Amino acid sequence: MLEQALRTHFGYDSFKPGQEEIIEALLSRQNVLAMLPTGTGKSLCYQLPALVTEGLTIVVSPLLSLMEDQVQQLRSSGMKRVASFNSFQTREERKRTSSLLPQLDLLYTSPEMLQSKWLLERLEHVTVAHFVVDEAHCISHWGHDFRADYLRLKQVKKQLGDPPCLAITATATPRVREDICEQLDLRHRLDVIHSVNRSNIYLQVEQHERTMAKLERLSLLVGTLQHPGLVYVQSRRQSEELASRLKETHPHLRVSHYHGGMENADRLLIQQQFMADQLDLICCTSAFGMGLNKPDIRFVIHYHYSLDMASYIQEIGRAGRDGGPSLALLLSTPEDVGQAKAMLERGRLQASDLDWLLAPLQEGEALADDWFEQRFEAFGAGNGMWKSIRFLLEQLGAINEGVVQPLDRYALTEALAQKLTNRYAEREERLRAFLSWTERTACRREGMLRYFNEEPLSQHPCCDKCGGDLTLFQAKEKNHRPDRFSWQEELALLFGEREEQRDGGPYS
DNA sequence: CGAATGTATCCTAGGATACATTCGGTGCACTAGT
Numbered sequence: 001m002l003e004q005a006l007r008t009h010f011g012y013d014s015f016k017p018g019q020e021e022i023i024e025a026l027l028s029r030q031n032v033l034a035m036l037p038t039g040t041g042k043s044l045c046y047q048l049p050a051l052v053t054e055g056l057t058i059v060v061s062p063l064l065s066l067m068e069d070q071v072q073q074l075r076s077s078g079m080k081r082v083a084s085f086n087s088f089q090t091r092e093e094r095k096r097t098s099s100l101l102p103q104l105d106l107l108y109t110s111p112e113m114l115q116s117k118w119l120l121e122r123l124e125h126v127t128v129a130h131f132v133v134d135e136a137h138c139i140s141h142w143g144h145d146f147r148a149d150y151l152r153l154k155q156v157k158k159q160l161g162d163p164p165c166l167a168i169t170a171t172a173t174p175r176v177r178e179d180i181c182e183q184l185d186l187r188h189r190l191d192v193i194h195s196v197n198r199s200n201i202y203l204q205v206e207q208h209e210r211t212m213a214k215l216e217r218l219s220l221l222v223g224t225l226q227h228p229g230l231v232y233v234q235s236r237r238q239s240e241e242l243a244s245r246l247k248e249t250h251p252h253l254r255v256s257h258y259h260g261g262m263e264n265a266d267r268l269l270i271q272q273q274f275m276a277d278q279l280d281l282i283c284c285t286s287a288f289g290m291g292l293n294k295p296d297i298r299f300v301i302h303y304h305y306s307l308d309m310a311s312y313i314q315e316i317g318r319a320g321r322d323g324g325p326s327l328a329l330l331l332s333t334p335e336d337v338g339q340a341k342a343m344l345e346r347g348r349l350q351a352s353d354l355d356w357l358l359a360p361l362q363e364g365e366a367l368a369d370d371w372f373e374q375r376f377e378a379f380g381a382g383n384g385m386w387k388s389i390r391f392l393l394e395q396l397g398a399i400n401e402g403v404v405q406p407l408d409r410y411a412l413t414e415a416l417a418q419k420l421t422n423r424y425a426e427r428e429e430r431l432r433a434f435l436s437w438t439e440r441t442a443c444r445r446e447g448m449l450r451y452f453n454e455e456p457l458s459q460h461p462c463c464d465k466c467g468g469d470l471t472l473f474q475a476k477e478k479n480h481r482p483d484r485f486s487w488q489e490e491l492a493l494l495f496g497e498r499e500e501q502r503d504g505g506p507y508s
Numbered sequence: 509c510g511a512a513t514g515t516a517t518c519c520t521a522g523g524a525t526a527c528a529t530t531c532g533g534t535g536c537a538c539t540a541g542t
Contacts, residue, residue: 062535086537112535116537147534149536234533235531235533285533287535336509337509339510339532342509343532346532383533383534387536
């Protein structure tokens with residue numbers, strides 16, 4: 001019966017590993033925590049149930065671009081009872097969508113939008129069949145820092161009658177999985193956890209003495225490796241500078257940059273050019289890549305340290321979706337350690353800062369919606385930190401329905417400082433663990449898998465510690481056919497002459 | 509931690525130098541005036 005639906009709605013004959021299990025659990029009204037490797041059809045796990053069940057499936061997605069992509073994709077394949085609800089749409093469009101709710105199968109929206117009373121009231125009059133959190137690791141990675149509305153999803157879910165919930169992601173450490181379940185209150189659930197290992201990605205770390213040497217190494221690699229590829233850097237400015245530098249030194253390469261400070265239109269353009277094979281290389285910050293579904297990325301180079309193993313795996317996991325041999329390389333210098341640590345320190349609040357920030361709170365005062373935002377701006381702390389503090393204060397009972405409760409100021413600051421201290425300590429521990437992985441003398445894959453509580457496995461080629469050679473990834477054979485060759489055969493094929501220089505093309 | 513920017517000081521006056529300060533990533537939603 002499920003296969004029938006799979007065939008009629010999606011045109012596939014059989015399920016990929018994990019899919020059927022997840023779908024059956026959802027249909028029997030069970031909660032599910034799922035970790036499936038990228039490219040194994042995660043979205044089908046909730047799209048199919050949404051189509052065969054009465055009621056609305058709500059999908060919480062972290063990025064507007066992802067929502068719009070998915071909706072467009074579904075619509076173009078004939079599924080019309082699908083919509084998104086976010087700030088991308090006009091007020092009128094949103095009104096229209098809300099009036100159509102009872103007839104919809106799928107609604108994509110953001111955690112922030114689900115805080116809108118207006119929307120919630122309308123959702124309460126609809127039968128919600130499933131509550132889905134896509135890219136669920138964001139709950140843990142972003143929820144505690146600058147998107148606190150991720151932590152309010154538990155309440156939203158409850159308000160919607162506690163429908164069966166699916167939290168799905170490609171990469172979550174055991175600790176993050178625990179956090180996801182806690183934040184979504186996922187009890188009595190099925191866990192479908194597949195390995196994070198990507199056997200076609202070769203792992204290497206190189207320590208260089210000086211920045212100059214690191215840059216020269218990068219330049220050399222970029223000129224010889226098979227494309228397309230990504231270079232992850234620490235800052236926005238660096239992504240721009242590095243891109244323009246590489247453009248100069250490698251005029252035949254089509255290079256661009258990408259970061260969160262760019263105009264939406266530019267970001268979209270770069271992403272589309274990359275997808276359409278009009279770019280060979282993108283120098284980017286961590287803003288680039290989520291939801292990116294390009295199958296043939298051949299290398300991901302880190303020009304700085306990631307702040308934790310999970311982020312690193314997310315980023316390198318964008319390589320080799322086609323199963324073809326791909327390279328994950330981290331280039332570092334001793335001074336990069338300090339910069340990574342500084343990144344964590346940034347915006348760290350001390351007890352005295354909390355004293356200042358909370359000083360004006362008066363018992364019984366009804367706070368304006370933007371009170372925290374204003375206060376944090378006056379303090380000089382940008383982005384969404386205020387959301388996190390406000391959330392914690394609500395949790396501690398200091399604020400209820402926007403009204404300041406009777407408070408023991410000293411005890412409150414203490415409790416808050418303690419929570420923040422714990423959070424900072426966790427982040428430091430995650431960075432420490434990642435740094436020690438980069439300094440490993442034994443197999444890197446083994447270290448990575450152990451971090452995910454997985455049993456190590458041996459494979460060849462594996463990583464620089466197991467003996468390997470980057471010449472294997474040098475450009476030459478253009479038409480590799482991953483479906484027809486094993487990993488070993490591919491590598492054998494890769495041995496040979498370099499790819500000819502190609503013509504320039506349209507690039508920014 | 510280190511790179512970039514800002515400020516003070518030198519003293520035939522604007523350009524060099526030294527020291528101090530700031531900043532560095534990830535996204536949603538929204539305003540108000542056209």
